[in-house]
Amino acid sequence: MFGEIVEPCTRALIDEDEFDEFTEHAVGVPDWEGNAEPPDDIDYLIFIETERVKAFVQNCVLKEPAPVSKINNAGIEICIVDENKYFVIFSGKKNFTCNEITQLLEKWIKTAKYVCAITSESIYNYQNDNLQEKPTSLVKMLTSNNKNKALDYGILECPNLVTGLGASILTYCLLAGVKCNLYVIYVDTAPLDSLNMKSLLMLFSDLGISLKNTNISLTPASNLYM
């Protein structure tokens, strides 16, 4: 009913009756289009997640938007940016869990010399005792390799957690011994604007990724509150 507030039965990550029925699950078959095998020389493999970052990359970074490879039923598109630099753009889960998608891309991850993931989150979900006023945007990072101080954006403080494919990639890299950084861009509004895009521009500049333009025209998904 419109206006009805539906409270979850518990704040624990369970639904009522969720675990009542358990069934055997057959592993899905990935629908690869293009080459499933990675090229021999990948310098950078950069995972892009969430609509904000994805829209920015598609508008401002990718010179050749057609993917070189993709998994249709996993929401994955692999695009080449520069020589030996690849973006893996994630459009949301389809038939696979995040960890399953990571396993599908295992060979690409192990071939890459450097792996990183970029995700975004609302700044209102960012918790920090010492921050009196929240800025329009900020970047925090988590790394699988503590000695890696190449890009020092400040470690994401406890109790902030990152979920999604980026979290899965970092966990996998930690176990596989692959160097990986996860960058979280906290922004104050859902569509990017000239103010809160500053952190994102700085991050891409620091990663050595050139922009084809900064003339971004990101259309909000909804006209509500405009």
Added chain:
Amino acid sequence: MRNLMKTQSHVDFSDYTLIIPSVSVGNIPQLTIDLLITTYELERLSAIWHPAIVPCVGSDPYDSNKSDICTACELYLNEQLKLAVIQLRSTIEKKLALNFFNDLRDVILHLGFKCTFVLASSFDYELHNISGEKFYFLSNADCNDIMRNCSVKPLQPDMNGKYYLNGDGFAVKIYQVIQESTTCTLLVKYASEGDNRPDALMMLRRLSVVMGLKEPLDENIKCPSSWRFVFGGPPPQGLY
């Protein structure tokens, strides 16, 4: 540990007790695992990987000065106490849950844990008889005496002979899968949602006694630094 985890140390788990939390009401089992790790000073052995685990990463929740990262599911242990615990910070994908339970059981058998405890909580409005303690157990081990001494009552099946707990997550199912092959005990606390830290403290004390550990004194119980944010961060200054 097969494909589930990667560790460089070779630990003989044959004398170890393993504790697994189920994601359930008030997150009491996970809070209890937090207290076990900090109070008994357990060390992290490895992250655990499985396609069913919903991924999450963050900074070390037990020491804010360290730059280590924590992941969704990790194994901690204390070699002196022969105690190993799994901490689960997210949840399990339902469609892959059964695969996860079976794989976890295989790992438990492969590593030869002496016994396993599954921790759970359930909505206390489900309880018909609310007198006395709200701890219940289900076990395939002969532990009735010690449970009685600790005021932990046996869980009763429903009219169909099945065990059902409302809000327990996957606790009963994982117990059923593990107890087919090895010694397993399910410890349940009935509770309401709210500030569940006292519930976790009670579960820690009860679990310590049941496992034969020395019950921790109040002054020896350490809370993780991340518990500062249990009710969220400070209010924004713009409010004032």
